[in-house]
Amino acid sequence: MKKTLLSFLFLLLGIQISFPQQPATSGEAVKKAVEQKDQLKKTSDVKNLPLQNIGPTIMSGRVVDFAVNPENSTEFYVAYATGGLWYTNNNGTTFTPVMDNAPTLNLGDIAVDWKNGTIWAGTGEVNASRSSYAGIGLLRSDDKGESWQFMGLPDSHHISRILINPNNPDEVVVGVLGHLYSENEERGVFRTTDGGKTWEKTLFIDPQTGIIDISVAPNDFNTMYAAAWERERKAWDFKGSGESSGIYKSTDAGKSWEKVSTPASGFPTGEGVGRIGLSAFNAETIYAVLDNQAHREKEKEEKKEGLQKEDFQDMSKAAFLKLSEEELGKFLKDNDFPEKYSAKKVREMVKDDEIKPADLALYLGNANEDLFDTPVIGAQVYKSTDGGKTWKKTHDDYLDDVYYSYGYYFGMIHVDPNDDKAIYIYGVPILKSKDGGKTFVSIDAENVHADHHALWIDPNMPGHLIDGNDGGVNISYDDGENWILNNNPAVGQFYSVNVDNEKPYNVYGGLQDNGVWVGPHLNEENASWQANGDYPFKRLMGGDGMQVEIDNRNSDIVYTGFQFGTYFRINRETGERTYIQPKHELGERPYRFNWQTPILLSPHNQDILYLGGNKLMRSMDQGNTWTAISDDLTEGGKPGNVPYGTLTSISESPFQFGLIYAGSDDGLVHVTTDGGGSWTKISDSLPKDLWVSRVIASEFEKDRVYLTLNGYRWDDFKPYVYVSEDKGKTWKDISGNLPLSPVNVIREDPNNEQVLYLGTDNGLYVSMDRGNSWAAFSTGLPEVPVHDLRIQKREKQLVVGTHGRSIYRADISPISDMKPEDLDKKIWVAPIAEVRFSPRWGNSYSKWMDPYMPKTEFVFYSAAAGKAKVTVKTKEGLVLREFEAEVEKGFNTVEYDLTISEAAAKKLPEEKQAKEKPASGKVYIPKGEYKVEIKLNSATGSQDLIIK
Secondary structure (H helix, E strand, O other): OOHHHHHHHHHHOOOOOOOOOOOOOOHHHHHHHHHHHHHHHHHOOOOOOOOEEEEOOOOOOOEEEEEEOOOOOOOEEEEEOOOEEEEEOOOOOOOEEOOOOOOOOOEEEEEEEOOOOEEEEEEOOOOOOOOOOOOOOEEEEOOOOOOOEEOOOOOOOOEEEEEEEOOEEEEEEEEEOOOOOOOOOOOEEEEEOOOOOOOEEEEOOEOOEEEEEEEEEOOEEEEEEEEEEEOEEOOOOEEOOOOOOEEEEEOOOOOOOEEOOOOOOOOOOOOOEEEEEEEEOOOOOEEEEEEEEEEOOOOOOOOOOOOOHHHHOOOOHHHHHOOOHHHHHHHHHHOOOOOOOOHHHHHHHHHOOOOOOHHHHHHHOOOOHHHHOOOEEEEEEEEEOOOOOOOEEOOOOOOOOOOOOOHHHOOEEEEEOOEEEEEEEEOOOEEEEOOOOOOOEEOOOOOOOOOEEEEEEOOOOOOOEEEEEOOEEEEEOOOOOOOEEOOOOOOOEEEEEEEOOOOOOEEEEEEOOOEEEEEEOOOOOOOOHHHHOOOOOEEEEOOOOOOOEEOOOOOOEEEEEEOOOEEEEEEOOOOOEEEOOOOOOEOEOOOOOOOOOOEEEOOOOOOOEEEEOOOEEEEOOOOOOOEEOOOOOOOOOOOOOOOOOOEEEEEEOOOOOOOEEEEEOOOOEEEEOOOOOOOEEOOOOOOOOOEEEEEEEOOOOOOOEEEEEEOHHHOOOOOEEEEEOOOOOOOEEOOOOOOOOOEEEEEEEOOEEEEEEEEEOOEEEEEOOOOOOOEEOOOOOOOOOEEEEEEEOOOOEEEEEEEOOOEEEEEOHHHHHOOHHHHHOOEEEOOOOOEOOOOOEOOOOOOOOOOEOOOEEEEEEEOOOEEEEEEEEEOOOOEEEEEEEEEOOEEEEEEEOOEEOHHHHHHOOHHHOOOOOOOOOOEEOOOEEEEEEEEEOOEEEEEEEEEO
8 A cells, every 4th residue: 555545544534644754865875874984984083992792692693594505514604684794614613703894784695605705795684673774785705704895786775685696606686675664666686697797677566565585496597486575664564465475487597577476376465465485496396485464264252251351342331330340340350450440449430431331441452462463364385386387375274373473574484405395484483394384393492592584404414404593593403303502603682781880890781582681791702601501691581672770779679671661670689570561540541662662760769760651651669650740742653553652762860850851753852840740842843753762861961961863764874963952942963974874872971071972773983072073983893783872980881782793891981081181182191900910920820821911901092193102111210111003093002911121120129020030931010100101203191000
């Protein structure tokens, strides 16, 4: 259904609906943004400040594809949705990232020419989830990932399949799904015969329909089948099926196509045809798995005992008052109505016209029913043995509990290359059939995550499978009876992170489909935990992990939960878990909760918790009871199957209790100065309909507030960043020199008013002049979506929650300690962390072990590039060590191995001279206080070094 017709229908129904104010970002603009980001990294003042990945790895992240060496199955590549491409040559024992120097980590499909070592990467995930990020087109590497070239299709956004002709590597066929949130022309099937220099679009259906899968007949590159999928996602609705979905066939290697899923073929057609997966056994035998979104025929339900929710929907007041108190009381108790709604109380409310009988049914509803409770047919398997002319469903029964109602997230099928009756399908579980799809059995196991997206079947070893799911990689050698877990990469998809104030402090975070975890900020991933059985990160909850708040008086008290506002108060010490989601009052419409429902502990009182639905709720007693302190702070929602018209961000000023800001998914921002007594909308001058990704009350000025808007759900990639100095009456754009990329989060440096940190869908930025200009971090951090940022104020450390590469930690003390006037200095040396002396320096516990080699780092800011001289000397001026370092403009990090010259050591007081040399043969600096001096040309900076 097109937008004009939708608008007309909604107008007739009296429903207001708006469409995007900003057009989708063009492919050419995306290409320019990649070039701008690359240049920004080269000139960035913070490019040399390192970030360290602290994991976790054990829960992994969403896998989308494999490429396995046909001559050696222990060598393969794994593509993660937002975690990039990883390589193993030891059967998954370890993995190495090979796309960290590429302009994006968002992947839809990969293909490898194993003879020549060429890797093709189709960017942009095709699973159409809430965080299936758009790509930038096709990339190719001819040196196993050392470097990457852009090969075209910049407006494709989501690439589903890449097929390389095994007899001619310059001939490549590509399936393009196209934009997720908007219409576009660069979708369909594309073909090159010159290695990607030029492309021909050989199949195009319409601007809402792309290609979700292509399967080529083994040993016959001319015969291939393509699955077209009509789909469009909005923030409030997902349309995952349509008449344009279907199956096409080519007999000339993708040059021309013919639709074979016709009404006469036996394959379903019409509005209910959703995502299709294909697998060809040969040119004539082809399997298809279909997400059939047509509704099931209503089954006759047996009448349940007692009153049911549906009984009240059309019940009259008179009929209600005839109900006995006993049967009404049983209904209320069975459906968990709060005790305040006794049968007697409810009868009085209906009698006094405070509520209607239908309100009892309404009370039990929720805004998510359309999403999860739609009675669709679901997964179906079809087979053709005549090259797609006719199709027959392989099974008689429904394949329940495979797709549920969200088949758009799955949709793959595989046939064993050596057995045309052995097939595999997957959704939430993974299933196999050995009788051509008549019957299926589950091959899930206790260490295999749900939600499967990729599978490889070994053509040379029966029963050898490699499975990719939302929880990483599993390998089986007995056809799924048992599985090995191969989760070495740090590819967790975090939605949120937070920190406590313990010493050392802990990091908390909620992940896509992998729950909520907590672990030490000092974590360094290694395999030693497998021997002691104690993994450093611990899981607090399952589901899709959401926001986390920690009581700053007692870090054992944690508030967190999963999707759509399902939150709990957890006592980590006792294990007690209390369900705290606010419930609407009888007679009200159910609250609408965002997928990532915002929560906030008041900085003024840690017993006070805020939670945002479509109204802002406040609890004064740790979530036990709730009061709505606002009316609806959104536009009121839109018709669709996704909860919309919800709050997304909450912030309370540390200067004043009750000075609260709230932002919504439909672009509204409100402020209250009296704890919710009255609210003022402050977003009228801002771009419309954009997702409020953060609203942050300043820690430095009472009237200052920062705001970021996100256009991702319109395919609008412009960065929207604002500041207000008058509680939102007026706004100033501070997006400055940021390249195109939707903005997810902004944070102030709590120790430096001038410093802001920003996370976008392609990286991390800092401004040292309150948003006038931005610099990009790059050392240790690839182009990964950054969803959340937290700063541990005491330690001056930045914690970065990425959606694809787990969590990073950065020492930001050099930035935090730097004052505006320091920027004018030619050399400024940051305070140096104290070093604890150890007799282990240069020694080893065993002749089989290398000596322990200590080091520390000097961080300094230089206004110019050049070769600097670094001098370590005593307070009295004795030079202990001198060395040179190449310096770039901006912050620099120089490593010092804590050694001194032998000549200088002999000049030290006798009590400071080492009695004997360590095994390394080097002389190390003794305990004491020293000065580090860094000189470049005529400029000099210095700082103290203390060895304790």
